[in-house]
Amino acid sequence: MSFHWENTVFTIFGFVLLYFFLNKYAFGPLFSVMEKRRELVQSQLKAAEDNRTQAEQFLQEQKQAMQDVRKEAFQIVEQARVSSLHQSEELLKQAKDESVRIKQEALNDIQAEKNKAVAALKGQVGAMSVMIASKIIEKQVDEKSQQDLVEQYLKEVGDKG
Structure with missing residues (x-):
């Protein structure tokens, strides 16, 4: 194998020419597309980080609100x-107060009725005593007749009452 310097120069010249055209027409647009893609990925990563931060903040706000x-x-x-x-407690107090009031009214009513009954009974006893005395005086009877007369009047009073 022999070394031909012309082939090496021609190969180097072709490689430089190919590199120039690739750099001008292929690498430039390819690198710009890759740069745009890198910027897009960077912006998406930043947006994702912002969203994550906002989500954490929202979560904290929701926890605080809860x-x-x-x-x-x-x-x-x-x-x-x-x-x-x-x-x-207020209802119980009112109920107790009301029950005490009703009990007191009932006791007062009972006492008033008792007093009325005693007064009526005194009046009846007095009237009966007068009636018995007048009958005894009218009849002037012996002791046995007097006892029968008293029992008869007491029986009459018992039937009326």
Whole structure:
């Protein structure tokens, strides 16, 4: 094998000419497409990172909102419990007061009726005593007749009452 310097020069010249045309027509557009693709990937990575950051922030906001809602719900339930307890105590107090008032009214009514009955009974006893005395005076009877007369009048009073 022999070395021909003309072939080497011709090969180098062809390679340089091929490199020049490839650089001008192929590598330039290819590198620009690759650069655009790199920029696109970079922008998508940045957008994904921004979205992830926003999603984390939104998640934190949602967690905080849920905690606030839970606290508020607990406060509402606690307030309702305290309010219902207070209302039940108030109702019990009112019921006790009402029962004491009704009991006192009933006792007063009973006492008034008792007083009326005693007064009526005194009036009847007085009238009966007068009637018995007048009958005794009219008849002037012996002791046995007197006893029978008293029993008869007491029986009459028992039938009327």
